[in-house]
Amino acid sequence: MGKTADKIKQIKDNIAAACEKTGRSASEIKIVVVTKSAAIEDVKEVIQLGFTELGENRLPHLTEFSEQIELLLQNKTPDSDLPDRVGWHMIGHIQRNKVRRILKIASVIHSLDTLRLAEEIDKAAAKMKIKPEVMLQVNCSLEPQKYGVPVGAATHLAEQIVTMPNLRLIGLMTMAPLTRNKKTVRACFVRARELFEEIKNGHIAGADFAHLSMGMSQDYEIAVEEGATILRIGSAIFA
Numbered sequence: 001m002g003k004t005a006d007k008i009k010q011i012k013d014n015i016a017a018a019c020e021k022t023g024r025s026a027s028e029i030k031i032v033v034v035t036k037s038a039a040i041e042d043v044k045e046v047i048q049l050g051f052t053e054l055g056e057n058r059l060p061h062l063t064e065f066s067e068q069i070e071l072l073l074q075n076k077t078p079d080s081d082l083p084d085r086v087g088w089h090m091i092g093h094i095q096r097n098k099v100r101r102i103l104k105i106a107s108v109i110h111s112l113d114t115l116r117l118a119e120e121i122d123k124a125a126a127k128m129k130i131k132p133e134v135m136l137q138v139n140c141s142l143e144p145q146k147y148g149v150p151v152g153a154a155t156h157l158a159e160q161i162v163t164m165p166n167l168r169l170i171g172l173m174t175m176a177p178l179t180r181n182k183k184t185v186r187a188c189f190v191r192a193r194e195l196f197e198e199i200k201n202g203h204i205a206g207a208d209f210a211h212l213s214m215g216m217s218q219d220y221e222i223a224v225e226e227g228a229t230i231l232r233i234g235s236a237i238f239a
């Protein structure tokens, strides 16, 4: 087994242990492999291992890697163990003038955090005749964060997003604050989960609203324990 495969096995074991602890099933949890710090060869290996959901936080790298992977998949031999396609997730801050270029590549947007950005994505999606999946990024820490709608304003923004005909709101995304304090991280994830349940149970969003994207290399086990359905993991696989 290669180095990358070893690391992924370790991560899967840790996820299984966190699931066991909380009575969850690992099948409820999807890993988005964040490739921003990876070499393209390592990304290829990860795809060969069966991971088909990839994440990037900036457009230039998203463009470059998606083009290279596309070429790889186009030229695969019939007996290859490569999948037919991969899906790209945009997980970083989005400037409105880049929306169209991002939508050409990414099928899921995790980082929707303002009404103006939602309107821009809705408008671009209409022109492109697509219906992208979007997640509302919330700031679940008690301190100001650069991005993410404050918890107190999230429900209202979700209500506005669901009225937009070309967006599919599939859940919430959050980032824990950068701290080694596990209690602080857990409190943040709990807040995100409570908000998620409030929106879901309040029937503010439709049946598509089913995902909680939280947990990165440093904190994915806590995120699993607190209800994450999508983990965004990069450095624990590639560093």
Ligand SMILES: *Cc1c(COP(=O)(O)O)cnc(C)c1O
Residues within 6 Å of the ligand: 034, 036, 057, 091, 092, 175, 216, 217, 218, 232, 233, 234, 235, 236
């Ligand atoms: C980089 C990044 C990740 C992955 O972080 P790692 O610590 O490398 O696992 C997840 N989410 C977002 C939004 C990121 O920018």
